[in-house]
Amino acid sequence: SMATSKINKWVDENQSHLIDRLAKAVGIPSVSGNIAYIKDVERMAEFLIEQLTELGVKAETRPVGKHQLDGKEVDLPPVVIGHIGNDPNKKTLLIYGHYDVQPALKEDGWKFDPFTLTVDPEGSGKLYGRGSTDDKGPVLGWLNALEAHKETGTELPVNLKMIFEGMEENGSDGLDKFIESEKDKFFAGVDCMCISDNYWLDTKTPCLTYGLRGINYYEIRISGPDRDLHSGAFGGAIHEPMTDLISLMSKLVSPQGEILIPGVKDLIAPVTKDEQEKFEAIHFEMKDIHDAIGGDVTLTNDTVKTLMGRMRNPSLSLHGIEGAFSAVGSKTVIPCSVKGKFSIRLVPNLGIKNTTDLVIKYVNDEFMKLGSKNKCQVVLTHGGEPWITDPNHYSFRAAHKATETVWGQAPDYTREGGSIPITLEFANILGVNICLLPVGRGDDGAHSTNEKLDTSNYIQGTKLFAEYMHNLAAEQA
Amino acid sequence: SMATSKINKWVDENQSHLIDRLAKAVGIPSVSGNIAYIKDVERMAEFLIEQLTELGVKAETRPVGKHQLDGKEVDLPPVVIGHIGNDPNKKTLLIYGHYDVQPALKEDGWKFDPFTLTVDPEGSGKLYGRGSTDDKGPVLGWLNALEAHKETGTELPVNLKMIFEGMEENGSDGLDKFIESEKDKFFAGVDCMCISDNYWLDTKTPCLTYGLRGINYYEIRISGPDRDLHSGAFGGAIHEPMTDLISLMSKLVSPQGEILIPGVKDLIAPVTKDEQEKFEAIHFEMKDIHDAIGGDVTLTNDTVKTLMGRMRNPSLSLHGIEGAFSAVGSKTVIPCSVKGKFSIRLVPNLGIKNTTDLVIKYVNDEFMKLGSKNKCQVVLTHGGEPWITDPNHYSFRAAHKATETVWGQAPDYTREGGSIPITLEFANILGVNICLLPVGRGDDGAHSTNEKLDTSNYIQGTKLFAEYMHNLAAEQA
Numbered sequence: 001s002m003a004t005s006k007i008n009k010w011v012d013e014n015q016s017h018l019i020d021r022l023a024k025a026v027g028i029p030s031v032s033g034n035i036a037y038i039k040d041v042e043r044m045a046e047f048l049i050e051q052l053t054e055l056g057v058k059a060e061t062r063p064v065g066k067h068q069l070d071g072k073e074v075d076l077p078p079v080v081i082g083h084i085g086n087d088p089n090k091k092t093l094l095i096y097g098h099y100d101v102q103p104a105l106k107e108d109g110w111k112f113d114p115f116t117l118t119v120d121p122e123g124s125g126k127l128y129g130r131g132s133t134d135d136k137g138p139v140l141g142w143l144n145a146l147e148a149h150k151e152t153g154t155e156l157p158v159n160l161k162m163i164f165e166g167m168e169e170n171g172s173d174g175l176d177k178f179i180e181s182e183k184d185k186f187f188a189g190v191d192c193m194c195i196s197d198n199y200w201l202d203t204k205t206p207c208l209t210y211g212l213r214g215i216n217y218y219e220i221r222i223s224g225p226d227r228d229l230h231s232g233a234f235g236g237a238i239h240e241p242m243t244d245l246i247s248l249m250s251k252l253v254s255p256q257g258e259i260l261i262p263g264v265k266d267l268i269a270p271v272t273k274d275e276q277e278k279f280e281a282i283h284f285e286m287k288d289i290h291d292a293i294g295g296d297v298t299l300t301n302d303t304v305k306t307l308m309g310r311m312r313n314p315s316l317s318l319h320g321i322e323g324a325f326s327a328v329g330s331k332t333v334i335p336c337s338v339k340g341k342f343s344i345r346l347v348p349n350l351g352i353k354n355t356t357d358l359v360i361k362y363v364n365d366e367f368m369k370l371g372s373k374n375k376c377q378v379v380l381t382h383g384g385e386p387w388i389t390d391p392n393h394y395s396f397r398a399a400h401k402a403t404e405t406v407w408g409q410a411p412d413y414t415r416e417g418g419s420i421p422i423t424l425e426f427a428n429i430l431g432v433n434i435c436l437l438p439v440g441r442g443d444d445g446a447h448s449t450n451e452k453l454d455t456s457n458y459i460q461g462t463k464l465f466a467e468y469m470h471n472l473a474a475e476q477a
Numbered sequence: 478s479m480a481t482s483k484i485n486k487w488v489d490e491n492q493s494h495l496i497d498r499l500a501k502a503v504g505i506p507s508v509s510g511n512i513a514y515i516k517d518v519e520r521m522a523e524f525l526i527e528q529l530t531e532l533g534v535k536a537e538t539r540p541v542g543k544h545q546l547d548g549k550e551v552d553l554p555p556v557v558i559g560h561i562g563n564d565p566n567k568k569t570l571l572i573y574g575h576y577d578v579q580p581a582l583k584e585d586g587w588k589f590d591p592f593t594l595t596v597d598p599e600g601s602g603k604l605y606g607r608g609s610t611d612d613k614g615p616v617l618g619w620l621n622a623l624e625a626h627k628e629t630g631t632e633l634p635v636n637l638k639m640i641f642e643g644m645e646e647n648g649s650d651g652l653d654k655f656i657e658s659e660k661d662k663f664f665a666g667v668d669c670m671c672i673s674d675n676y677w678l679d680t681k682t683p684c685l686t687y688g689l690r691g692i693n694y695y696e697i698r699i700s701g702p703d704r705d706l707h708s709g710a711f712g713g714a715i716h717e718p719m720t721d722l723i724s725l726m727s728k729l730v731s732p733q734g735e736i737l738i739p740g741v742k743d744l745i746a747p748v749t750k751d752e753q754e755k756f757e758a759i760h761f762e763m764k765d766i767h768d769a770i771g772g773d774v775t776l777t778n779d780t781v782k783t784l785m786g787r788m789r790n791p792s793l794s795l796h797g798i799e800g801a802f803s804a805v806g807s808k809t810v811i812p813c814s815v816k817g818k819f820s821i822r823l824v825p826n827l828g829i830k831n832t833t834d835l836v837i838k839y840v841n842d843e844f845m846k847l848g849s850k851n852k853c854q855v856v857l858t859h860g861g862e863p864w865i866t867d868p869n870h871y872s873f874r875a876a877h878k879a880t881e882t883v884w885g886q887a888p889d890y891t892r893e894g895g896s897i898p899i900t901l902e903f904a905n906i907l908g909v910n911i912c913l914l915p916v917g918r919g920d921d922g923a924h925s926t927n928e929k930l931d932t933s934n935y936i937q938g939t940k941l942f943a944e945y946m947h948n949l950a951a952e953q954a
């Protein structure tokens with residue numbers, strides 16, 4: 001459109017100014033998981049408030065309670081909320097991001113100081129720094145888009161509400177309560193939501209993400225004798241808890257990745273034609289995953305099956321055993337009680353409760369068959385529901401068109417295999433469509449050393465957000 | 478006999494003197510596994526040399542090399558060797574014991590200072606202290622018997638050679654080389670051997686021990702991707718090493734304790750009539766093992782089956798997994814390589830090599846069946862052969878009669894389910910019968926807090942050794 005071409009021009013001409021904004025943000029080491037950085041996290045919230053206020057947003061910090069950090073009770077990082085525009089004839093878009101980051105130390109293997117944004121001296125355009133892609137780059141992308149509107153005198157096409165939290169890397173404590181309590185206040189009138197806190201599947205293809213797997217985490221607890229025993233003295237005389245546990249764990253999943261718990265497969269929502277097409281359209285080669293895992297141990301060489309395995313089918317992973325010998329070397333102990341840990345990734349129709357019912361019944365039935373005198377208990381230690389949203393919603397259509405305009409290609413439609421619990425909270429409490437619209441590439445290395453965001457992704461991401469807002473206004477709801 | 482009744486009288490009349498000898502020995506904290514006690518270990522060797530010399534034994538310390546202790550290269554504790562008597566018309570008996578002890582700290586839960594021998598103030602006759610039963614009490618039992626002969630003017634009925642090591646609790650480093658190098662020198666002419674470093678099966682019945690199980694310790698190593706992966710991103714797409722490992726481990730042993738590796742059971746030496754009778758004669762109730770394990774999770778309630786399970790049949794224990802998540806809590810990692818640890822207790826005809834051949838073939842065959850793209854390797858990380866000796870040898874007949882005389886009952890004939898590697902070294906290098914003749918009871922708590930030796934076991938043990946030597950002289954070889 002006329003509006004966005006002016007905006008895009010301004011963005012291109014002001015690249016160094018926008019990169020400077022990101023440099024300022026990366027320069028504040030807002031690590032939420034370490035009390036040593038508590039003032040920096042506060043400073044980062046203030047930085048956002050200043051920037052937002054300058055851009056015409058009514059912004060404020062709001063407390064969300066207290067928590068224990070490194071043994072001390074301290075305030076949780078505040079949420080930063082803001083809104084701009086209040087036109088009843090416009091759609092109201094809610095955006096979410098987080099201003100806290102993962103820890104980073106130069107000694108861990110960073111090429112440059114992690115809290116100094118460094119443009120790759122080799123000219124690749126990579127912007128290195130902790131938080132560059134997760135999630136300061138995307139958050140500032142929104143601010144950049146606002147500035148471009150302001151500086152070019154372009155009217156914002158939507159009412160914009162925003163919430164940026166400072167505790168995402170550390171469990172988002174307090175956020176669910178805040179959303180619940182502000183549901184009919186700050187969040188009133190929100191039409192749809194956009195979150196930019198995930199990544200492209202590869203390094204070349206933009207994507208829109210419309211689903212997340214959930215997770216049920218279980219422990220099978222077997223106990224027998226009341227003390228650890230020496231296998232010399234007692235091996236061959238007793239029911240060993242490890243034997244029972246390993247036997248049960250071996251019956252959960254086949255080496256081909258098939259979940260062996262009866263009833264689980266039957267629950268999975270059938271694949272629709274639209275879904276099938278979206279999976280078949282994803283730009284993905286087996287080399288991508290082989291590179292990512294450092295080996296060729298994929299269950300199949302079929303790309304669609306591989307993608308569905310990661311994104312839309314449940315999976316069961318055996319994580320380990322607590323209470324047994326796990327160090328280097330040899331120890332001949334018979335542990336008296338052991339806990340086997342496994343998790344099941346959940347997908348639509350496979351929820352926390354119906355899955356757990358099947359798991360508990362099956363494990364107990366199989367344990368009975370062992371004829372052991374030990375005791376067995378199966379416990380769900382953590383549950384998170386799967387999430388899926390309508391990828392043909394007007395918000396996705398707007399993002400799709402924005403991607404075509406800015407990147408010159410249609411986006412892949414992906415789902416994340418992992419969970420982003422806060423997405424589920426927003427979806428459940430606000431009941432709106434959420435479009436996950438990533439800015440960074442699959443190799444950005446969020447949470448790793450040498451985290452980076454490509455200059456082109458940062459700049460095009462800014463344009464993408466602007467374009468998306470304009471398309472959103474134009475789409476029929 | 479006339480001779481031993483004089484000796485027994487002297488022993489009874491000099492109880493407090495003999496207990497005082499044990500108090501002096503326990504008072505020297507000869508912990509071999511900690512550099513802080515290195516001088517005390519030396520002091521303990523000197524104490525033995527002094528005592529032995531006073532009793533007419535030609536005793537000396539001999540170096541056995543160096544080792545790394547707490548990061549420093551230091552001398553290994555010396556062996557103390559001695560001999561008394563050189564009559565070609567007498568049998569030559571070799572005895573072994575160890576003068577080093579396990580670590581002990583009052584804070585660990587000791588009722589009294591572990592390095593101060595404490596007579597139970599409640600009058601039970603228990604003598605508490607580290608090393609009281611393992612192995613200072615038995616070692617001093619031999620010295621007491623020598624003193625009784627000397628003080629009563631009784632001629633020793635055998636030539637006696639003795640070797641006491643100071644490194645038993647820490648792997649007996651250097652001892653095998655010493656035995657090998659002194660085979661035709663110090664050890665020349667040895668007719669049989671007696672070791673007192675194990676325990677009665679219960680608290681009431683003396684025993685003679687004629688066998689030890691060996692042990693093969695294995696690791697199954699499965700590797701797949703070259704880095705740990707997140708189960709959200711990759712669960713359902715790859716062959717997970719843990720799935721393969723758990724599957725393989727589940728195929729090693731049944732919940733009924735049956736080893737599932739083909740060929741293993743066929744190798745076990747058949748039970749002879751004599752063996753069967755010896756097992757049936759053992760004083761043992763299921764309550765004994767239920768008390769010892771703190772539960773009723775025995776594989777059977779048949780006493781003979783239980784004893785054979787512990788002593789003469791192989792067993793397979795699954796010990797744990799290295800490389801997988803093993804802490805408290807939940808972690809959703811897919812470990813890239815894992816090592817499953819298990820051991821097989823070996824019995825006659827089931828040796829290190831033939832067992833390992835079966836294990837490696839079976840695990841590799843089963844791995845092939847999984848159809849996994851991961852890599853599998855089975856490694857024997859440690860092997861120790863089983864040991865058995867003739868329980869009807871004249872040395873055992875002598876010990877049997879001595880037990881009847883001193884304790885008023887025939888001994889049980891037991892085997893140890895665990896290994897005592899040094900027994901095997903002596904048996905292999907010297908080729909003599911070895912009678913394991915324990916002094917202490919099954920509840921003495923060697924290696925535990927509040928280790929004790931009952932006064933009666935210490936005093937009767939002294940008489941037992943004297944009686945044994947006299948019977949040995951009288952038995953037809």
Ligand SMILES: [Zn+2]
Pocket residue numbers: 098134135168197
């Ligand atoms: Zn993030």
Ligand SMILES: [Zn+2]
Pocket residue numbers: 102134169446447
């Ligand atoms: Zn993150």
Ligand SMILES: [Zn+2]
Pocket residue numbers: 575611612645674
């Ligand atoms: Zn010992």
Ligand SMILES: [Zn+2]
Pocket residue numbers: 579611646923924
């Ligand atoms: Zn010991």
